[in-house]
Amino acid sequence: xxxxxxxxxxxxxxxxxxxxxxxxxxxxxxxxxxxxxxxxxxxxxxxxxxxxxxxxxxxxxxxxxxxxxxxxxxxxxxxxxxxxxxxxxxxxxxxxxxxxxxxxxxxxxxxxxxxxxxxxxxxxxxxxxxxxxxxxxxxxxxxxxxxxxxxxxxxxxxxxxx
Numbered sequence: 001x002x003x004x005x006x007x008x009x010x011x012x013x014x015x016x017x018x019x020x021x022x023x024x025x026x027x028x029x030x031x032x033x034x035x036x037x038x039x040x041x042x043x044x045x046x047x048x049x050x051x052x053x054x055x056x057x058x059x060x061x062x063x064x065x066x067x068x069x070x071x072x073x074x075x076x077x078x079x080x081x082x083x084x085x086x087x088x089x090x091x092x093x094x095x096x097x098x099x100x101x102x103x104x105x106x107x108x109x110x111x112x113x114x115x116x117x118x119x120x121x122x123x124x125x126x127x128x129x130x131x132x133x134x135x136x137x138x139x140x141x142x143x144x145x146x147x148x149x150x151x152x153x154x155x156x157x158x159x160x161x162x
Contacts, residue, residue, distance in 0.1 A: 010034040011043075030055065059096055060104075065139045066109050066147055067092035074113070074133035084124045086156045087116035110148040116156045126153045 015028030029045035030052055043053030046059055067090045078085050090113040098104040117126050130151045134140055140147045 002037045008036070015044075025050070028052065047051065057106050059094065062106070062143075063094040063109055066094075066137070066143070067111055069137040069139040070111055070130075070133050070147075070149075071113065073136045074115075074129055077129045077132055077136075081125055081129060083122045083129065084118040085126070086114055086118060086158075087114075087154075089114050106143070106145045108146045108148060109143075110150055112150045112152075114154065116154045122156055123153045123155070126161050127151060 011031050011033055015153040017026070017028055019026040021027050029050055031043050033041040033043050041061075042055045043061070044055040044057055045058045047053040053138045071088055071090060075085060075088065090111055092109060092111045094109040095107045096104050097107050112116055113130070115126055117123060130149045134147060134149065137147075
Protein backbone atom coordinates (compact mmCIF):
# COMPACT_ATOMS: atom_id res chain seq x y z
CA UNK A 1 0.00 0.00 0.00
CA UNK A 2 1.33 3.42 -0.94
CA UNK A 3 1.32 6.15 1.66
CA UNK A 4 0.65 9.72 0.67
CA UNK A 5 2.34 12.58 2.49
CA UNK A 6 1.22 16.17 2.00
CA UNK A 7 3.32 19.27 2.62
CA UNK A 8 2.09 22.84 2.90
CA UNK A 9 4.18 25.96 2.69
CA UNK A 10 3.37 29.62 2.30
CA UNK A 11 5.47 32.05 0.29
CA UNK A 12 4.77 35.76 0.83
CA UNK A 13 6.48 38.34 -1.33
CA UNK A 14 7.90 41.16 0.81
CA UNK A 15 9.75 43.02 -1.92
CA UNK A 16 7.26 45.71 -2.97
CA UNK A 17 9.17 48.93 -2.34
CA UNK A 18 6.32 51.18 -3.43
CA UNK A 19 5.92 50.69 -7.18
CA UNK A 20 5.16 46.96 -7.35
CA UNK A 21 6.53 45.30 -10.46
CA UNK A 22 6.25 48.44 -12.60
CA UNK A 23 9.87 47.90 -13.69
CA UNK A 24 12.36 45.03 -13.37
CA UNK A 25 14.57 47.19 -11.14
CA UNK A 26 11.75 48.65 -9.05
CA UNK A 27 11.15 45.69 -6.72
CA UNK A 28 13.08 43.46 -4.36
CA UNK A 29 13.10 39.70 -4.71
CA UNK A 30 12.64 39.21 -0.96
CA UNK A 31 10.02 36.84 0.31
CA UNK A 32 9.26 34.79 3.40
CA UNK A 33 8.88 31.02 3.47
CA UNK A 34 6.51 29.92 6.21
CA UNK A 35 5.49 26.53 7.48
CA UNK A 36 2.96 26.28 10.27
CA UNK A 37 4.53 26.10 13.76
CA UNK A 38 8.08 26.59 12.44
CA UNK A 39 10.39 29.60 12.20
CA UNK A 40 10.13 31.61 8.99
CA UNK A 41 12.96 31.49 6.47
CA UNK A 42 13.88 34.75 4.76
CA UNK A 43 14.44 34.13 1.06
CA UNK A 44 15.50 36.13 -1.98
CA UNK A 45 16.84 35.35 -5.40
CA UNK A 46 20.50 34.67 -6.03
CA UNK A 47 22.53 37.92 -6.13
CA UNK A 48 23.16 37.22 -9.82
CA UNK A 49 19.42 37.78 -10.31
CA UNK A 50 19.14 40.99 -8.26
CA UNK A 51 18.68 39.14 -4.97
CA UNK A 52 19.76 39.87 -1.43
CA UNK A 53 22.97 38.00 -0.67
CA UNK A 54 22.15 37.96 3.07
CA UNK A 55 19.11 35.70 2.52
CA UNK A 56 18.75 32.12 1.39
CA UNK A 57 17.82 31.55 -2.24
CA UNK A 58 15.79 28.75 -3.86
CA UNK A 59 18.86 27.20 -5.45
CA UNK A 60 20.63 26.91 -2.08
CA UNK A 61 17.47 25.45 -0.55
CA UNK A 62 17.35 22.77 -3.26
CA UNK A 63 20.96 21.77 -2.63
CA UNK A 64 20.32 21.80 1.13
CA UNK A 65 17.22 19.61 0.70
CA UNK A 66 19.23 16.99 -1.17
CA UNK A 67 21.99 17.08 1.43
CA UNK A 68 19.59 16.87 4.38
CA UNK A 69 17.50 14.07 2.88
CA UNK A 70 20.62 12.03 2.10
CA UNK A 71 21.99 12.53 5.62
CA UNK A 72 18.74 11.47 7.29
CA UNK A 73 18.50 8.27 5.24
CA UNK A 74 22.21 7.59 5.72
CA UNK A 75 22.02 7.90 9.50
CA UNK A 76 18.94 5.65 9.52
CA UNK A 77 20.73 2.99 7.48
CA UNK A 78 23.85 3.24 9.66
CA UNK A 79 21.78 2.64 12.78
CA UNK A 80 20.23 -0.46 11.17
CA UNK A 81 23.62 -1.80 10.06
CA UNK A 82 25.61 -1.39 13.27
CA UNK A 83 27.60 1.62 12.07
CA UNK A 84 27.94 4.14 14.89
CA UNK A 85 28.27 7.66 13.49
CA UNK A 86 29.49 10.34 15.90
CA UNK A 87 29.74 13.23 13.45
CA UNK A 88 28.43 14.10 9.98
CA UNK A 89 29.15 17.24 7.97
CA UNK A 90 28.32 17.75 4.30
CA UNK A 91 29.65 20.59 2.17
CA UNK A 92 27.25 20.07 -0.76
CA UNK A 93 27.69 21.88 -4.07
CA UNK A 94 25.27 22.35 -6.95
CA UNK A 95 25.88 23.42 -10.52
CA UNK A 96 23.16 25.38 -12.28
CA UNK A 97 23.51 26.25 -15.94
CA UNK A 98 21.86 29.40 -17.23
CA UNK A 99 21.00 29.72 -20.91
CA UNK A 100 21.29 32.94 -22.91
CA UNK A 101 17.48 33.36 -22.84
CA UNK A 102 17.48 33.33 -19.01
CA UNK A 103 16.20 29.78 -18.56
CA UNK A 104 18.30 27.46 -16.47
CA UNK A 105 18.56 24.08 -14.82
CA UNK A 106 20.75 22.17 -12.41
CA UNK A 107 23.16 19.81 -14.13
CA UNK A 108 24.31 18.10 -10.95
CA UNK A 109 24.67 18.30 -7.20
CA UNK A 110 27.64 16.76 -5.42
CA UNK A 111 27.34 15.79 -1.78
CA UNK A 112 30.64 15.81 0.12
CA UNK A 113 29.81 14.17 3.44
CA UNK A 114 32.53 13.69 6.03
CA UNK A 115 31.40 10.94 8.37
CA UNK A 116 33.07 9.94 11.62
CA UNK A 117 32.55 6.43 13.01
CA UNK A 118 33.67 4.77 16.24
CA UNK A 119 35.47 1.70 14.89
CA UNK A 120 37.82 1.04 12.00
CA UNK A 121 35.81 -2.10 11.21
CA UNK A 122 32.77 0.12 10.38
CA UNK A 123 34.42 2.20 7.65
CA UNK A 124 33.75 -0.16 4.73
CA UNK A 125 30.05 -0.46 5.53
CA UNK A 126 29.82 3.26 6.28
CA UNK A 127 31.12 4.02 2.79
CA UNK A 128 28.76 1.53 1.11
CA UNK A 129 25.67 2.94 2.79
CA UNK A 130 25.90 6.25 0.89
CA UNK A 131 24.82 4.52 -2.32
CA UNK A 132 21.87 2.89 -0.56
CA UNK A 133 20.88 6.19 1.07
CA UNK A 134 20.79 7.78 -2.38
CA UNK A 135 18.31 5.17 -3.61
CA UNK A 136 15.98 5.92 -0.69
CA UNK A 137 16.27 9.72 -0.66
CA UNK A 138 12.88 11.16 -1.64
CA UNK A 139 14.40 14.38 -2.94
CA UNK A 140 17.12 12.68 -5.01
CA UNK A 141 14.42 10.45 -6.52
CA UNK A 142 12.47 13.57 -7.53
CA UNK A 143 15.10 15.50 -9.48
CA UNK A 144 16.13 15.04 -13.11
CA UNK A 145 19.88 15.54 -12.65
CA UNK A 146 22.69 13.51 -11.12
CA UNK A 147 23.27 13.57 -7.39
CA UNK A 148 26.88 12.54 -6.92
CA UNK A 149 28.69 11.53 -3.72
CA UNK A 150 32.23 12.26 -2.69
CA UNK A 151 32.17 10.78 0.80
CA UNK A 152 34.95 10.54 3.36
CA UNK A 153 34.89 8.35 6.43
CA UNK A 154 37.03 9.12 9.47
CA UNK A 155 37.72 7.25 12.67
CA UNK A 156 36.67 8.96 15.89
CA UNK A 157 40.00 9.15 17.72
CA UNK A 158 38.26 9.45 21.09
CA UNK A 159 36.60 6.06 20.62
CA UNK A 160 39.12 4.39 18.32
CA UNK A 161 39.70 0.69 18.83
CA UNK A 162 43.39 0.01 18.61
